Amino acid sequence: MTIEALTERICAFRDARDWQQFHNPKDMAVAIAAEAGELMQHFVWKTQEQTQQVITDKRAEITDEIADVGILLFELAHNLNIPLAQAMQAKLERNELRYPADKARGNNLKYNEL
Amino acid sequence: MTIEALTERICAFRDARDWQQFHNPKDMAVAIAAEAGELMQHFVWKTQEQTQQVITDKRAEITDEIADVGILLFELAHNLNIPLAQAMQAKLERNELRYPADKARGNNLKYNEL
Amino acid sequence: MTIEALTERICAFRDARDWQQFHNPKDMAVAIAAEAGELMQHFVWKTQEQTQQVITDKRAEITDEIADVGILLFELAHNLNIPLAQAMQAKLERNELRYPADKARGNNLKYNEL
Amino acid sequence: MTIEALTERICAFRDARDWQQFHNPKDMAVAIAAEAGELMQHFVWKTQEQTQQVITDKRAEITDEIADVGILLFELAHNLNIPLAQAMQAKLERNELRYPADKARGNNLKYNEL
Numbered sequence: 001m002t003i004e005a006l007t008e009r010i011c012a013f014r015d016a017r018d019w020q021q022f023h024n025p026k027d028m029a030v031a032i033a034a035e036a037g038e039l040m041q042h043f044v045w046k047t048q049e050q051t052q053q054v055i056t057d058k059r060a061e062i063t064d065e066i067a068d069v070g071i072l073l074f075e076l077a078h079n080l081n082i083p084l085a086q087a088m089q090a091k092l093e094r095n096e097l098r099y100p101a102d103k104a105r106g107n108n109l110k111y112n113e114l
Numbered sequence: 115m116t117i118e119a120l121t122e123r124i125c126a127f128r129d130a131r132d133w134q135q136f137h138n139p140k141d142m143a144v145a146i147a148a149e150a151g152e153l154m155q156h157f158v159w160k161t162q163e164q165t166q167q168v169i170t171d172k173r174a175e176i177t178d179e180i181a182d183v184g185i186l187l188f189e190l191a192h193n194l195n196i197p198l199a200q201a202m203q204a205k206l207e208r209n210e211l212r213y214p215a216d217k218a219r220g221n222n223l224k225y226n227e228l
Numbered sequence: 229m230t231i232e233a234l235t236e237r238i239c240a241f242r243d244a245r246d247w248q249q250f251h252n253p254k255d256m257a258v259a260i261a262a263e264a265g266e267l268m269q270h271f272v273w274k275t276q277e278q279t280q281q282v283i284t285d286k287r288a289e290i291t292d293e294i295a296d297v298g299i300l301l302f303e304l305a306h307n308l309n310i311p312l313a314q315a316m317q318a319k320l321e322r323n324e325l326r327y328p329a330d331k332a333r334g335n336n337l338k339y340n341e342l
Numbered sequence: 343m344t345i346e347a348l349t350e351r352i353c354a355f356r357d358a359r360d361w362q363q364f365h366n367p368k369d370m371a372v373a374i375a376a377e378a379g380e381l382m383q384h385f386v387w388k389t390q391e392q393t394q395q396v397i398t399d400k401r402a403e404i405t406d407e408i409a410d411v412g413i414l415l416f417e418l419a420h421n422l423n424i425p426l427a428q429a430m431q432a433k434l435e436r437n438e439l440r441y442p443a444d445k446a447r448g449n450n451l452k453y454n455e456l
Contacts, residue, residue: 032183
């Protein structure tokens with residue numbers, strides 16, 4: 001499914017409820033951070049082994065939080081006239097330059113530490 | 115562009131750097147929350163009018179943060195075998211039930227307050 | 229009550245449970261961000277008027293989230309040998325220089341925008 | 343130093359700049375989450391060993407972020423008439439009940455999983 005088609009559906013849902021008035025960029029960014037916090041909440045204090053257990057035990061909840069972040073992110077990009085797929089590709093291209101495969105391979109340093 | 119095609123490109127970028135070893139679900143959820151925090155950071159203390167100015171002045175940075183959240187979110191869903199588009203549609207359907215258009219129209223109450 | 233006395237009590241609680249092994253700085257920073265996210269969650273989508281209502285309706289929960297952030301913050305500072313009161317005072321002094329009262333009065337610009 | 347004395351100093355700093363008008367509870371909770379996100383940002387992707395290195399290399403920045411969270415947290419509690427030390431003690435007492443030392447010792451389960 002395309003990002004555009006899914007974004008259309010998200011906006012239709014929003015408009016049927018006349019919610020655009022609440023969806024200013026600040027409140028949307030706050031909502032995205034709050035949902036990302038809920039996603040992260042599942043892993044607080046967990047060891048690597050416990051993380052795998054969480055994935056199994058909380059699959060429905062985690063799927064739900066990921067969907068929430070996605071729904072808000074797609075709408076925010078749309079509201080700001082940011083073509084999301086293009087922005088993501090542009091960022092990947094920039095990361096190709098910042099993290100050349102031969103220098104970045106197998107390590108997790110930041111580009112300014114490579 | 116489809117979510118699947120973009121996800122493939124993200125995973126190719128990651129695998130060329132042998133980064134899958136670092137991309138466990140916990141660290142990915144933490145990274146998503148951190149990037150969402152950076153996106154939100156642009157709007158801290160801002161009034162509604164200032165928010166509009168931020169959108170104009172910081173367009174490149176905001177586009178970048180949105181792309182970062184998207185890239186990580188697509189990969190996390192993929193790593194967990196969660197079909198993202200389907201998960202988002204399922205959540206929209208659940209929200210259709212939790213927020214019936216006639217009850218939710220024009221207000222921003224939570225579903226359990228409607 | 230002093231920060232030090234409260235911090236001692238927090239560490240006694242932790243040590244009686246042998247939890248220091250889990251309280252590495254990364255997991256503590258993640259826990260602080262997650263608790264701060266829960267605090268923020270109460271205000272997502274809320275207007276200024278609704279914010280006042282939230283304060284009244286969710287007083288116990290908000291008090292609880294604030295306490296959670298405080299407990300973790302005090303312990304993290306202690307674990308890192310950072311004297312919290314001194315660090316906060318040093319930051320206030322730095323902010324005195326970055327935000328001179330006559331330039332910063334009545335506006336919410338960042339120090340680099342003044 | 344007492345929390346009260348430090349809080350007085352924070353409020354004096356704020357009032358000299360006439361900033362109370364901006365410090366509504368929602369914006370303060372958002373600012374706390376954003377600062378907590380900056381603190382967490384230092385540890386993103388880091389392994390346990392790298393976490394120790396971060397503590398050494400970024401000591402000043404980490405001290406700064408911890409101070410930022412503390413300053414905002416003390417003021418928010420004050421603005422809401424929440425006695426912070428008392429709220430933290432009450433939460434510790436509740437946690438004493440939720441996490442009995444003999445059941446919680448040496449494990450990181452949540453109280454509802456014990």
